[in-house]
Amino acid sequence: MTAPALASERREQILGILGREGSARLSALAHRLGVTPVTVRRDVAQLAEQGLVQRVHGGVSLTSPARPGPAAASGEHESQGRRGQEVTTIGIVVPSMDYYYPGVLSGARAAAEEHGIRLVLGVSSYRIDEDRRQLQRLVEDIGVDAVLTAPAIDQPDGGELATWLTGLRTPVVLLERTPRRPTHHALLESVVTDHALGAGLAVEHLAGLGHRRIALASRTSPTTAALREGWEAGVRDLGLPEGPEVDLVTYNEPGSRESIDRALDALLDARSTAVLVHADPESIALLERCDERGISVPDDLSVIAYDDEVAAIAPQPITAVRPPRRTVGSTALRVAAERLADPDRPAQRVVLSPQLHARATTAPPRR
CATH class of the missing domain: 3.40.50.2300 (Response regulator)
Structure with a gap:
């Protein structure tokens, strides 16, 4: 089957560029020809099957002009086609x-x-x-x-x-x-x-255990807004009173310990009995501070971590919501x-x- 004229012209242009320059990157050819890299890759594959070009990492060059004898030519071209198959x-x-x-x-x-x-x-x-x-x-x-x-x-x-x-x-x-x-x-x-669904799962789990005042404690991240949305929707849909939302400083930054204390104070003032914490390191730090302050987990405060990177291997394994990373x-x-x-x-x-x-x-x- 004869290739469409446009494709044939494009392949002639590729051969012309390689004839002048010897080699070229696929991305550069796509830009110069005004087509997608996928289109260029297909054109180059066709040319490689014909033995006209050879593919190198990220680019293409003309096949060496040296040619073997007639008896070896067919096998050489077949081998070249296999070697020329570019890995995506x-x-x-x-x-x-x-x-x-x-x-x-x-x-x-x-x-x-x-x-x-x-x-x-x-x-x-x-x-x-x-x-x-x-x-x-x-x-x-x-x-x-x-x-x-x-x-x-x-x-x-x-x-x-x-x-x-x-x-x-x-x-x-x-x-x-x-x-x-x-x-x-x-x-x-x-x-x-x-992530909003994940926060909702946490709220439903805690409400199913009998918790009425469920708080959210989160450090700032691209996930924070979705967690807040899911937490707010879960509390609202279950008819629960609004629990406090508190901000945490990332665990390894200055002021992180003080932010845990402020969060715990806010939870106690609001009589919250459960909290969803983002993320695992902040959850572990919160549990450590609860132990130091005599707050029993889970008797006084139930804790769910969001991320489940290391929650399972914390000294006290933490209930957690796990995104499918x-x-x-x-x-x-x-x-x-x-x-x-x-x-x-x-x-x-x-x-x-x-x-x-x-x-x-x-x-x-x-x-």
């Missing part, structure tokens, strides 16, 4: 390798191995400028075929970053991030945990792979449910 490369940019995202990365790595995809990592430290730098490195320098990223689009200047992401020719899948603008939703795929990573990898295979399909937004694991820190309130 997907970049992943996470804001931290200390907490939460190692689980996401683990899931993405497992799915990448299953699909025969190479994964390339970048770490951005929750900074917009670093998000953009890492993404540009992956897309422009390395020439990845798609990107998984958890950018700081929740920050004041995050809208500009989201707009920049929509302008990339490389497919983007957001990790645990939801764009604010509808147009961004339509262009950026995403895989997120329903590994599934977030593996699902995002599959969404990106499906996008590469079918560039014209509608954008996917996948929402995953967390799970609650009951342990030693929740019980009916003391009467």
Whole structure:
């Protein structure tokens, strides 16, 4: 079957560029030809099958003009086709390798191995400028075929970053991030945990044990707003009196101990008998302070942690809500792979449910 004229012309242009320059990156070819990297990758695959080009990491070059004798030519071209099959490369940019995202990365790595995809990592430290730098490195320098990223689009200047992401020719899948603008939703795929549902599960569990005044104590993070939404909805829907909401300082920052004391004072003043705490380290610090102040857990205060990174191995195993971190990573990898295979399909937004694991820190309130 004869290739469509447009594709044939595009492949002639690729051969012309390589004839003049010797080699080129796939991302640069896509930009120069005004097409997507997926389209260029297909064109290069066709040219490689014909023995006209050979693929190198992130790019392509002309096949060496040297030719073997006729008896070896067929086998050589067949071997060249196998060697020329380019491995799909997907970049992943996470804001931290200390907490939460190692689980996401683990899931993405497992799915990448299953699909025969190479994964390339970048770490951005929750900074917009670093998000953009890492993404540009992956897309422009390395020439990845798609990107998984958890950018700081929740920050004041995050809208500009989201707009920049929509302008990339490389497919983007957001990790645990939801764009604010509808147009961004339509262009950026995403895989997120329903954190509001997770907070609601905690409230329902505590209410089922008989707790009436359920508080929320949270450090500031991209998850905080969703937790507040779920906690407020759970309390309201169950007809419970409003418990206090208190802010915590991240456990390893100055003032964290004092913020735990302020939180406990607020809970006691409001006669709260249960609290949902974000995240695990803050929950462990709160339990330690309860022990020092003579507050019995769970008799005087039931505690649920949100994240379940290390809650199960705390000295007193903590009841916790666990987001599906590994599934977030593996699902995002599959969404990106499906996008590469079918560039014209509608954008996917996948929402995953967390799970609650009951342990030693929740019980009916003391009467």
